[in-house]
Amino acid sequence: MPLLARTVNTPLAIEVRRGAIADLGTLLADRRISAGGEVALVVGPGLGERVAELCRPGLGSADVFTVVGGTLDSAHEVGEKLRRRNYDAVVGIGGGKTIDTAKYAATRFGIPMVSVATSLANDGIASPVASLEHDGFKGSYGVHIPIAVVVDLDFVDDGPDAQTRAGIGDALSNLNAVADWELAHRERGEPIDGLAVTLARASAEALLNHPGSLTDDDFLTSLAESLILGGLAMAVCGSSRPASGGCHEISHALDRLHPGTASHGEQCGLGALFCTFLRASIEPAQQSRFDRLSACMKRHGLPRTPADLGISDHDFVAAVEFAPRTRPDRYTILEHLDLGRDELITRVADYADAVH
Template sequence: MPVLTRLIPSPVVVDISSGALDDLAGLLADQRISNAGRLSIAISRGSGQALRERLAPLLPDADWYPVADGTIDSAVQLADDIKGKRYDAVVGLGGGKIIDVAKYAAARVGLPMVAVATNLAHDGLCSPVSILDNDNGRGSYGVPTPIAMVIDLDYVREAPDRFVRSGIGDAISNISAIADWELSRDVTGEKVDGLAAAMGRTAGEAVLHHPGTVADDEFLTVLAESLVLSGIAMSISGDSRPSSGACHEISHAFDLLYPKRAASHGEQVGIGAAFAMHLRGARDASGHFADVLRRHGLPVLPDDIGFSTDEFVKAVEYAPQTRPGRFTILEHLDLTTDQIRDAYADYAKTIRS
């Protein structure tokens, strides 16, 4: 009987360490991604300039492209700017917005993309998706997985703690997202990719149960690894299912209904995940989620991020419209406005007790 295997789309190299950026040129040469150092490097127009000043001497043959924002227009502009210039790869150097812009631009011009993250705000660092703002709000665009993933813990430590805490919320939300995926399998017959689910769940559990804090290098390493594994899980499944369920629908609803007031992605999905676990009757898990979020300084109630109960209820009611065709606990229960309000009151009471 033949042995059947499948290829897993993933970076050829993942480097999570202190000082990783100092040897970026050597890493790319050793992996035969860029022997000549002909790189197109996307950076932000703010903090990216300091990175350029530090790294330009180490990458003398690279060209630097400041990116205005995380919009589809900026991504298209970057692609137009680098097209036809014989680069070996596109490097996204910075936070999630810069990396998403670089992923999209690299896909558009057919070049490999290297993700170099300076913070751990969300799990899109290594995913096959670019989240970009557009005229209708925010869109998800399929792209190839980065060919290399570099995370320098020295830069992560220098980033505001809020960016690291946001990644915590995104990582543990995997557990709720996979529960939604398995619910859909049981109710609608949707296929669950067991490997993707195992990888995504393991990533979430590693962060949920780790005793460290954002001040510990060991915890930062586990968080970084978990966010990378989440991205690879999405590549395996071919969509965001391992990391996106009711938790993300609620977050997207916040973004769409209150665009000028929305909190960070990880803060919103953390609350969404804890509430979704409560909705499915997993009160112990919901309470554990809330305890972990609190321990890391993350919000657990909407008023912690400036939203009233009425606004949260409206977001939960609207949430299924953000991902048509995706089945989660929200679509399964199909709660009325009053039922959502009652469920939230019970959730708030439970996690306060």
Template structure:
């Protein structure tokens, strides 16, 4: 009887704990990652630069590359700087933008990438997708999954709480994304990958129902593991479908329409998820998501992050254009501006009662 299976791209090392950075040099000496010990390290100008002072003595043979931010230009510039130097691997050290830029640069030059995340702002820390700013706003680019992932909880605690909380919104938004995927399956026949869906759902539910806060190591570990699972779910499905639906369409519409004021990734995704659940009539789950976001200090109304109700209506109306071909509750309902305004008023009343 034949054995049927599939290979799932995944990191060879996932190290999530307090003090994990102390063992980074040992991890990079792993023959599966670096046979010759020739490493490039891309760092942000914030947390990455501060950690460089601490880590440089432990990595004397590494070459360090400052990266200006999470733009396609910065990623291409990094790739060009590394080209021809015969590195074994490249490390992305910093927040989500630097990790996304490093993943893209690593893919361009054919290097394995080690993700060393200094905050838990979104699931890009271990996903096969780089979201980078470009001349048209932002774009998502397919890249290989990181070969290793390191998250030091002591370092995460030093990050601004807003960026750690944002990861909560991104993880919980999986539940809205999965509802959209299942809707598309019913309405268009789109295939749902059961394994990817199970991984993404496990991640979202673990964060949604955990009683802890970002001050607890246990909760931070669960959140970090959830973001890893979300990234791996995308690797399994081959796209961002398990973790991106109407919630992320709304997020990307914020980015495109209001680039100077757009909320953090997870803030927009969490708010989008709560509203999208309300649109599909899942009011109890919408309220549960909103309650969890509120408990962690995340926005549940656009006014809480400086947007008027009318601006939010414009965002939701524009959102389907950000992901052509993706079917979500927004495409399914195809609401007019007036209908969105009425739905938002009802949502705001419902979650506030």
């Protein structure tokens, strides 16, 4: 009987530990990514430059390109610089904006990309998606998954706690994204990928149940692994479905209607909690998930109400009402319930009572 299987693209190496950046040259050589350090280091201003100097002893032949990342224009600028020389790999060092810029530029010119994260603010560190601004709007662009992922906990620990909290919100929101995907499968027959679901849900559950805190290396490792597995889940199924549901629609709506409200991860965490509350109204078994998710977010200091984000209930109602328009092709609990403005006002008020 023939064995049927599929090939899944994953990074050759994943390193999550303290001191990982200083050993970057050794890792690239050991994994046959770059034996001679012929790489382009793409760094952000400030911290990125300091990190580049830290790993330079093992990458003496590297070129360093400093960028103010996060835009399609900056990614194109990096791409033009990559044409000047043959590189073994592009190494993006820094936060999500720098890494996404490097991912897009490397993909454009068919060069392997190494993701070196100094913060854990979102799942972009290992995803096949680059979020970049263009003409005042943020778009998502398909890119190659990183050939290696490095997370140095020394830098994560030294960074702002707000960035780590954002990563927690982004990782936990996968629970809602998967539930929305399963809903679309039941209601509309949308194809579902069991492996992608397993990766996204299991990693988020591990974080949900972890007793540690932001100062705990074991917890930070679990967070890094959850974000990485969320990225791999997207690579497995070829879309953002296992990591983006009604939670992300709400976040995109807030970005559109009230730009600068909060970080992507914080908004997604709140969106996931609200969507789980809505789901519990038609699936009583989801009440336990809502309670556990709310308790976890409270323990880590994540915003759970519109007021925690600095916006009014009225503003949040408007964002939830607008949310389905941000992803017209996606079916989530928001599209399923299709609540009108008056009903949303009632549900948001009930939600605030349930959280408190």
